[in-house]
Amino acid sequence: MFSFLVNNNNKGKRNNGQDPFSSEEVQTKSATLRGISSNMWWDKVRAGLSQRFNFEGIVSAVTVVARDRRLAVPHIAVPDIRWVDWGELKRRGVQGVVFDKDNTLTCPYSLAVWTPLVESLEQCRSVFGGNVVIFSNSAGLDQYDVGGVKKPAGTAEDIEKYFGCPSSVLVMVGDRHFTDIVYGxxxxxxxxxxxxxxxxxxxxxxxxxxxxxxxxxxxxxQKGCRPTNHSLLSEAKKCVKDPAL
Structure with a gap:
C-alpha cells in the first residue's frame, strides 16, 4: 500500500526538483491515488480514527510481546534522517529506501516535509533516484487505497516488485517500534x-x-534483546553520521 511516490525518475517521470509534497505535485498525482478528498477536515477525522484503531497493529503487538520481541528492535536508531549517510548506504549494498510519513518526514497528517529534513530527503532522492517510496498508515486509508492493509500487517511482495529486488537490500525508515520496525x-x-x-x-x-x-x-x-540478524547490519552501522560535522 504505497501512499505516495517520492520520486519516479527511473520510471520515466521527473519532478524537476520540486517539493514532493507540494500542493501542485499532489494535485497531479491525485488520479493515481484514487482521488484524495478535497474535504481536508473529514480526511483528518478519518486519519485520526485510523491511527486510533489499527487492529492489525494491536494483534501484531501482542504476538511480538509474547513470541518474538526482537522484531520491535531496530537495526539502527538515529534522531532523524539527517543522521543517515545515504551515499554510504548505497555503496555498502542498499538499493532503495521505504519511508514512513508522519513524524518521520512530515508532521502528523501534513503533506509538507518538515523543513529541517528537506535537504536530507533530497540527498536520498539524488542517491537512489526512483527507488524511494513512502508507505504510510495515515495516508493509506480506504478512501485512498481500497483494500490496503496497514503496517505491520502485509508482506513485502508489492514493494519488491516495485523495486525489482529483494527486501534484504532495502531500508525501512520509521518512527514507531510496533508498526514500522516490526513490519520491516x-x-x-x-x-x-x-x-x-x-x-x-x-x-x-x-x-x-x-x-x-x-x-x-x-x-x-537492556536485558540483552537485540534486533533480527541482517546481512547488511555491520556495514550499515558505518552509515550513521553527525549532521553537525
Missing part, C-alpha cells in the same frame, strides 16, 4: 528508527502507546 524486520528489511519531532498533533492514545512501545523496547534491549 518481519519482512527482511534493514530497519532504521527515527525519533518523532511533533507529538502535539497526534491523538492522545497514540502518544500513550508510543511511550509504552519505547519503554518496552528499551527494557528488552
Amino acid at each position: 524486520n518481519r519482512n527482511g528489511f534493514l530497519t532504521i528508527l527515527t525519533e518523532p519531532f511533533s507529538l502535539a498533533q497526534e491523538p492522545f492514545i497514540v502518544r500513550q502507546v508510543r511511550k509504552l512501545e519505547k519503554s518496552l523496547v528499551n527494557n528488552w534491549y
Whole structure:
C-alpha cells in the first residue's frame, strides 16, 4: 500500500526538483491515488480514527510481546534522517529506501516535509533516484487505497516488485517500534528508527502507546534483546553520521 511516490525518475517521470509534497505535485498525482478528498477536515477525522484503531497493529503487538520481541528492535536508531549517510548506504549494498510519513518526514497528517529534513530527503532522492517510496498508515486509508492493509500487517511482495529486488537490500525508515520496525524486520528489511519531532498533533492514545512501545523496547534491549540478524547490519552501522560535522 504505497501512499505516495517520492520520486519516479527511473520510471520515466521527473519532478524537476520540486517539493514532493507540494500542493501542485499532489494535485497531479491525485488520479493515481484514487482521488484524495478535497474535504481536508473529514480526511483528518478519518486519519485520526485510523491511527486510533489499527487492529492489525494491536494483534501484531501482542504476538511480538509474547513470541518474538526482537522484531520491535531496530537495526539502527538515529534522531532523524539527517543522521543517515545515504551515499554510504548505497555503496555498502542498499538499493532503495521505504519511508514512513508522519513524524518521520512530515508532521502528523501534513503533506509538507518538515523543513529541517528537506535537504536530507533530497540527498536520498539524488542517491537512489526512483527507488524511494513512502508507505504510510495515515495516508493509506480506504478512501485512498481500497483494500490496503496497514503496517505491520502485509508482506513485502508489492514493494519488491516495485523495486525489482529483494527486501534484504532495502531500508525501512520509521518512527514507531510496533508498526514500522516490526513490519520491516518481519519482512527482511534493514530497519532504521527515527525519533518523532511533533507529538502535539497526534491523538492522545497514540502518544500513550508510543511511550509504552519505547519503554518496552528499551527494557528488552537492556536485558540483552537485540534486533533480527541482517546481512547488511555491520556495514550499515558505518552509515550513521553527525549532521553537525
